[in-house]
Structure formats: structure tokens, C-alpha cells
Amino acid sequence: MGSIEEGFAVSEERVEGVEDTDTVYVAVGKNMEKSQQLLHWVAKNFSGKNICLLHIHQPDPLNSFADRNLSGYEPKDSAIKGFQEHGRQTVLELLNQYILTLVPAGVRTYKLLIEMDDIEKGISKAIAQHNIRWLVIGAAADRYNLGKLAKQESEKASLVCEQALLSCSIWFICKGNLIYTRVFSKHTSDIETAPGLLVLNANAEAKQSEKIKSESIPDALKYLDSDNMEEVEHVNTQRSLNSKWSFNSVMGKSKLADLLFQEDEALESWCAKEISRRKEVEEQLAREKQEVQITKNQLDEIMYELQMVQDQNSALKNQISESQCSASELEEKIISAVDLLISFKERRDKLRIEHANAVRDVKVLRKSGNADTSFSCGVEFPAFSFMEINEATHDFDPSWKIGEGRYGSVYKGLLHNMHVAIKMLPSYGCQRQFDFQCQVEVLSRVRHPNLLTLIGSCAESRSLVYEYLNNGSLESHLACKDKNPLPWQIRISIATDICSALLFLHSSEPCIIHGNLKPSKILLDANFVAKLGDLGIPCLVHQSLGSADTNTRCNNPNKYLSYVDPEYLVTGKFTPESDVYSFGVILLQLLTGRPLSGLVRDMKCALEKENLKAVLDISAGEWPLYQTKQLAYLALRCCEKTWLNRPDLVSEIWSVLEPFKATCINMPPYLTSKKLQRAPSHFVCPILQEVMEDPYIAADGFTYEAEAIRGWLNSGHDTSPMTNLKLEHTDLVPNYALHNAILEWQQQ
Numbered sequence: 154m155g156s157i158e159e160g161f162a163v164s165e166e167r168v169e170g171v172e173d174t175d176t177v178y179v180a181v182g183k184n185m186e187k188s189q190q191l192l193h194w195v196a197k198n199f200s201g202k203n204i205c206l207l208h209i210h211q212p213d214p215l216n217s218f219a220d221r222n223l224s225g226y227e228p229k230d231s232a233i234k235g236f237q238e239h240g241r242q243t244v245l246e247l248l249n250q251y252i253l254t255l256v257p258a259g260v261r262t263y264k265l266l267i268e269m270d271d272i273e274k275g276i277s278k279a280i281a282q283h284n285i286r287w288l289v290i291g292a293a294a295d296r297y298n299l300g301k302l303a304k305q306e307s308e309k310a311s312l313v314c315e316q317a318l319l320s321c322s323i324w325f326i327c328k329g330n331l332i333y334t335r336v337f338s339k340h341t342s343d344i345e346t347a348p349g350l351l352v353l354n355a356n357a358e359a360k361q362s363e364k365i366k367s368e369s370i371p372d373a374l375k376y377l378d379s380d381n382m383e384e385v386e387h388v389n390t391q392r393s394l395n396s397k398w399s400f401n402s403v404m405g406k407s408k409l410a411d412l413l414f415q416e417d418e419a420l421e422s423w424c425a426k427e428i429s430r431r432k433e434v435e436e437q438l439a440r441e442k443q444e445v446q447i448t449k450n451q452l453d454e455i456m457y458e459l460q461m462v463q464d465q466n467s468a469l470k471n472q473i474s475e476s477q478c479s480a481s482e483l484e485e486k487i488i489s490a491v492d493l494l495i496s497f498k499e500r501r502d503k504l505r506i507e508h509a510n511a512v513r514d515v516k517v518l519r520k521s522g523n524a525d526t527s528f529s530c531g532v533e534f535p536a537f538s539f540m541e542i543n544e545a546t547h548d549f550d551p552s553w554k555i556g557e558g559r560y561g562s563v564y565k566g567l568l569h570n571m572h573v574a575i576k577m578l579p580s581y582g583c584q585r586q587f588d589f590q591c592q593v594e595v596l597s598r599v600r601h602p603n604l605l606t607l608i609g610s611c612a613e614s615r616s617l618v619y620e621y622l623n624n625g626s627l628e629s630h631l632a633c634k635d636k637n638p639l640p641w642q643i644r645i646s647i648a649t650d651i652c653s654a655l656l657f658l659h660s661s662e663p664c665i666i667h668g669n670l671k672p673s674k675i676l677l678d679a680n681f682v683a684k685l686g687d688l689g690i691p692c693l694v695h696q697s698l699g700s701a702d703t704n705t706r707c708n709n710p711n712k713y714l715s716y717v718d719p720e721y722l723v724t725g726k727f728t729p730e731s732d733v734y735s736f737g738v739i740l741l742q743l744l745t746g747r748p749l750s751g752l753v754r755d756m757k758c759a760l761e762k763e764n765l766k767a768v769l770d771i772s773a774g775e776w777p778l779y780q781t782k783q784l785a786y787l788a789l790r791c792c793e794k795t796w797l798n799r800p801d802l803v804s805e806i807w808s809v810l811e812p813f814k815a816t817c818i819n820m821p822p823y824l825t826s827k828k829l830q831r832a833p834s835h836f837v838c839p840i841l842q843e844v845m846e847d848p849y850i851a852a853d854g855f856t857y858e859a860e861a862i863r864g865w866l867n868s869g870h871d872t873s874p875m876t877n878l879k880l881e882h883t884d885l886v887p888n889y890a891l892h893n894a895i896l897e898w899q900q901q
């Protein structure tokens with residue numbers, strides 16, 4: 154037993170007759186788990202060998218005993234020894250426990266306990282003293298720098314010790330795996346095998362297990378790969394020569410130490426390299442982790458965007474499905490509308506056929522009627538049904554009523570897109586409907602720009618359909634009912650228009666007498682063109698009634714009688730001069746604007762006193778006195794009681810009026826109101842009675858407003874609105890010349 158510093162074996166169990174070459178020393182610590190892993194590895198790889206458990210016991214130093222907070226207390230020698238003995242026993246018990254774990258493997262086991270403060274020194278001492286050939290140490294034990302230790306020891310250790318160290322092979326085990334091996338040789342301090350070379354693959358292990366069985370060398374030595382086998386064999390050779398091997402004969406003591414030291418430095422540099430390599434790998438790993446994190450973040454963003462896109466996609470899908478639903482609904486509606494249209498077209502075609510048949514029947518009937526009455530209606534004339542008349546007047550709505558005369562009411566109406574005036578005559582039996590229709594057709598053939606156009610009739614309701622003139626009657630203008638007073642130029646123009654109409658009627662063959670000429674029968678269109686209405690009505694009504702005028706109403710007989718020729722009242726017969734008489738009264742009214750009573754007398758008086766101005770209507774403006782006086786004399790002559798004294802329409806009246814009207818038009822703009830400005834009659838659409846904006850020429854040679862003539866043709870008419878004659882075709886040609894003339898006139 155030596156001192157603790159020196160190191161000594163406090164316990165050694167040796168079996169007699171057992172060579173050291175059959176013993177593997179295993180350096181075990183106090184950690185049960187690690188030590189058992191180590192023993193397990195040794196039992197597996199050194200089968201058939203004896204195992205000696207080597208433990209370097211570090212006894213508690215006396216000063217540490219003294220440090221135990223026992224100030225003032227001086228422990229006795231016996232107490233210290235007892236304490237150290239207790240520690241020793243504890244360690245031996247631990248070693249016994251390790252031995253017990255090896256019992257099942259059938260390994261012969263004994264233990265070597267060495268007490269020393271420094272474990273490195275203890276192991277080195279044990280190698281030297283016990284001539285240890287094979288030593289297995291836990292990898293952690295590598296921290297015990299045996300090479301360094303050897304160098305330090307080399308100076309003071311005995312030759313035996315060094316020789317023993319140099320003939321020892323050491324295996325470093327970590328967690329049951331061989332990390333590396335140090336095999337000492339005579340040339341180098343040790344053969345260090347890199348860990349990579351010592352990691353066996355499955356095949357290599359299988360081969361090695363076969364070898365282990367056949368050879369006597371320890372299994373652990375066979376873990377070296379083929380490159381190192383030479384070295385291992387060399388080591389074995391050295392071992393066999395070990396007894397003869399002399400350190401001094403090969404190299405000096407100090408040289409060995411240097412070699413050991415060099416090897417140790419190589420190991421250290423390898424470790425440093427390994428650490429820096431690991432550091433690089435770790436840095437690389439950190440970078441890659443960062444990149445992975447960035448990629449992950451990008452992935453998250455992409456996933457978020459993907460989610461949004463998916464949401465939008467689903468929203469769009471919903472919209473598409475909704476649109477598809479509404480589209481299919483619309484398709485269904487279109488299909489049903491098309492079906493309806495087809496059925497309407499079929500119905501229309503059917504009605505057209507029925508209409509054509511009806512027209513044919515009417516023609517046949519007319520022919521047979523002609524045979525009886527020897528009267529030919531000739532031209533086709535629009536005949537409206539009562540339903541159409543009813544519809545046009547909105548069920549004869551009172552608000553659509555224009556006025557009421559002796560022969561019935563007049564309604565405004567909308568018929569086939571045209572504004573019309575419908576005159577309702579007293580109704581009679583069916584027998585007379587045909588006569589009525591024929592007579593109306595005769596009247597409709599009398600056409601003149603200053604005669605109110607008769608558009609059609611309804612025999613059923615005995616109504617006459619006229620063009621509607623929106624400026625009302627001359628009567629309303631003279632009465633100034635909500636209207637501006639007419640300028641004298643317009644009054645002259647109206648007188649000329651009526652004179653023109655009378656000339657046309659009286660010169661017709663046979664002569665046509667109006668017989669009911671008065672201001673209410675003179676209607677004014679949008680351009681104040683005067684048109685004479687109600688032509689032939691008295692005849693129509695009187696014929697129907699016979700001689701008795703029982704059903705006619707007259708609210709103001711005096712007013713009516715003021716225009717009637719006095720000779721008619723005597724004879725009961727109208728003559729052309731009867732119309733001249735009525736015209737004379739109207740002329741006096743236009744000049745004076747005065748009431749009927751005493752009108753002739755006042756004018757006579759004014760002319761006698763050479764004071765025409767006293768009776769002239771000053772609201773009409775500054776009358777040109779000479780021509781006005783001439784006209785006043787003519788008017789008085791028209792009102793002569795004897796028809797023979799009345800002036801001739803053509804040679805006397807027309808010859809004064811026509812140049813008078815011409816001077817009016819040639820004068821500078823005489824109309825203060827644009828509304829009253831007179832447009833040339835050919836600028837006016839015959840249907841609408843308004844200045845045309847888009848004039849088109851029809852097959853009858855007349856020019857119409859495009860919209861109006863199209864409405865006429867589209868409503869089924871194939872006749873001229875002006876002549877009632879059948880149109881050769883329904884093509885329309887734009888009248889550019891007229892359009893330009895209208896534009897120029899409007900810009901004046």
C-alpha cells in the first residue's frame with residue numbers, strides 16, 4: 154500500500170494461473186448506466202477473456218473533511234480513517250454490483266481498486282504496475298490525456314512503466330459504441346484510428362464475428378478496417394515480442410515522449426478542425442433554418458393568398474351560378490315571348506286574310522248597291538269601326554271634347570298615330586248607313602289646301618274623321634279667348650285662304666256651295682294657314698232628316714243668322730253668292746274685330762266719314778290704309794242684300810286680296826311672335842300640319858314628315874293621305890332640296 158498521491162492498489166483480486174494476456178481491463182466509474190454499457194460492449198467483443206474492473210478511487214482529502222463547516226473542530230486520525238474506509242467500501246460494493254451484471258455472460262471477473270487523487274495518473278499507474286495489455290475506457294475518459302500523461306510521466310516513470318504503457322491497447326467506448334482506439338507501437342506513440350474508420354457496417358460486423366471465432370485476437374481489434382489491419386497485426390507482433398522488446402534499443406525515453414506529445418497535438422488539431430467544421434455545419438444549418446423559415450413565411454403568404462383566391466373563386470362561382478339562373482330565366486321568358494309573338498303573327502295573318510275577304514265582300518256589295526242606286530263610290534275611303542272611334546276618343550271622354558255645334562259634338566282623338574277631330578252626327582237606322590258612307594266618300598274627294606281634309610268616317614256611329622288643326626278656329630281668335638290678337642297680315646292671309654277655297658268650290662263641277670260659312674268653320678293650322686271645314690254637312694244632315702230640321706240644335710240663332718244670305722231666308726236656296734255674303738261678314742270682322750250686331754252699319758258710316766281708322770281693329774297693328782279701305786268697300790258690297798250687287802269672287806275680291814297678301818309677305822318680318830310666323834305651305838306636312846323636319850316624298854308625289862307618312866303606311870294604309878288614290882308603291886325618298894329650304898327659312 155502506498156500513499157494516495159503515489160497511487161496504490163487498495164484492493165486486488167487475482168485468479169491464480171490467469172495470464173494478463175487473457176485479461177481485459179475495463180475502467181469503470183461511479184455512473185452505473187455508463188459503466189454497464191461499457192461492460193456489455195466488452196463482454197460482447199472480448200468473448201472468452203477475463204475482465205478486470207479497474208476503478209481509480211479518489212478518497213476525500215483530509216482538508217475537505219476539515220472544510221465541512223466544522224470550524225474549531227479537529228478530527229481525530231481514527232475518524233478520518235474510518236471515513237475514508239467507508240468511501241472505499243462503498244466503491245467496492247459498486248464494483249461488486251458491476252460484477253453481478255456480468256455473471257449471466259459467464260465471464261470470469263475480478264476487480265482492481267486504486268486510490269489516487271488524479272484519475273489519469275491512476276490509470277497510467279495501473280497500466281504500468283499491472284502490465285495491462287488491453288484496456289477499455291468510456292469515451293469520456295479520453296479527456297484524460299494519456300499521451301500527455303505519458304510525456305509527463307516519462308521523465309519520472311520507470312522504464313517498466315513506460316514499456317508497459319507502450320504495449321497497451323486502449324479502446325474508447327461511448328454509449329456502447331467504439332469511438333476510437335489507441336494502439337501504442339514502438340514507432341509512434343500510438344495508432345489513433347479516426348472514428349469514421351471504426352464505425353462498422355452490418356456486413357463488416359458479420360465478417361468480423363466469423364473472424365473473432367476463428368482467431369484468438371480480441372474482437373475489438375478486428376474493428377479496424379483493412380487499411381489498419383497491417384498496423385494491428387504489427388501491434389500483435391510487437392505484443393508477441395513484447396518480452397524481448399527493449400525501449401532503449403529502439404528509441405530514447407525522451408523521443409517516445411515527443412512522439413506521444415506530437416500525436417496528442419495532432420489529436421487536438423483534429424478536434425479543433427472538427428469543432429470548426431461543426432461550427433460551420435451549425436452555421437450552415439442556421440442559415441438553412443433561416444431560409445426554411447423565410448420559405449415557410451412565403452408559403453404562409455402564398456397559402457393566405459391562395460385562400461383569398463379560393464374565396465374569390467367561390468364568390469365568382471356563386472355569381473356565375475346566379476347569372477346562369479337569371480340567364481336561364483331570361484331565356485325562358487324570351488322563349489315564351491317568341492311563342493307569343495308567333496301566335497300574334499299567326500293571329501295577324503289570319504286577321505289580314507279575314508280583312509281581305511271582308512274588303513272583297515264589301516266591293517261585291519258595293520257593286521250590287523250601284524246597280525240599285527246608280528251611284529259609284531269609286532275611290533276606296535278609310536272606314537273606321539265604332540271601336541276605333543271609341544278608342545280614339547278615350548270612350549268619348551268629356552276632356553277630349555273640342556266643341557259642340559248644331560249637328561253634334563266634336564272630339565279630339567288619336568287614330569292610327571294621327572291627331573284627328575271626330576265629328577259625331579245624329580245617328581239613324583241601318584238603311585241609311587250605306588248612303589251616308591257613299592256621300593262621305595264623295596265629300597272626301599273634294600280636296601284643296603284650304604279645305605279641311607276629311608280623313609275617313611264611321612258609318613256605324615255616323616261620325617266624320619277630320620285632320621286636327623291645333624290653332625283652333627278663327628272664331629276663337631277673334632274672340633281673343635286666351636290668345637294673342639291676330640296681326641293684320643295674318644288676317645289678310647286668312648281672308649285670301651278662304652277666298653281661294655271658295656273659288657275652288659264654286660268653280661268645281663258641279664258647283665259646291667258651302668252654305669254654312671262662318672268663323673267657327675275656319676280652322677287654323679300651326680302656321681296659321683286657314684282651312685274651311687264642315688263642307689257638305691248641312692246637306693248630309695238635311696238629307697238624312699228630310700226637310701224637317703227637328704234634331705238640330707242652335708244655341709244662338711241670331712249669331713248663326715248673321716252669316717246667312719238674306720235671299721236664302723226668302724228663297725230657301727243657297728247660291729254661290731250666299732257664300733260671298735258670309736265671306737263679306739267675315740271680312741268685316743277681320744278688319745274691325747267688332748261684334749256682329751251693327752257691323753255693316755258702322756263700317757258704312759266710317760267709310761262715309763272717311764274715318765276708316767275709327768272702326769279698324771288697332772290690336773292687329775298698323776293697317777295699310779289704301780288697301781284696307783279697298784277691302785272694306787269690297788266687304789260692304791259682299792254684304793249687299795241682293796245677290797246681284799255682290800262682287801265677283803275672282804275678278805273683284807281675289808284680284809284685291811291676292812296682291813294684298815303678296816305685299817304682306819314681301820314686307821320685312823311682320824310677325825312679332827315667332828309662333829305666328831307664317832311658313833310657306835309646301836314646308837308644312839299635310840298630315841301633321843307642322844313645318845317638316847325630315848321631309849320624304851311618297852309615291853303620290855306629295856312630301857310628308859317621315860314619321861307621319863311611315864305611321865300612315867304602317868297602320869295598313871296603301872293609299873295617298875292627300876288624294877286617297879292607291880299608291881303604286883310604299884317607298885319613300887328623302888326630299889333634300891325641301892329640307893335645305895326649310896333650314897334656310899328657319900335661320901332667317
Ligand SMILES: Nc1ncnc2c1ncn2[C@@H]1O[C@H](COP(=O)(O)OP(=O)(O)OP(=O)(O)O)[C@@H](O)[C@H]1O
Nearest residue numbers: 555556557558559560563574619620621622626673
Ligand atoms: N278639325 C278641327 N280641328 C280643330 N278644331 C275643330 C275642328 N273641327 C271643329 N273644331 C272645333 O269644334 C268646334 C265645334 O264645331 P262644330 O262645327 O260642331 O260647331 P260650330 O261650327 O260651332 O257650329 P255649327 O256646326 O252648329 O254651325 C269649332 O268651333 C272648332 O273650334
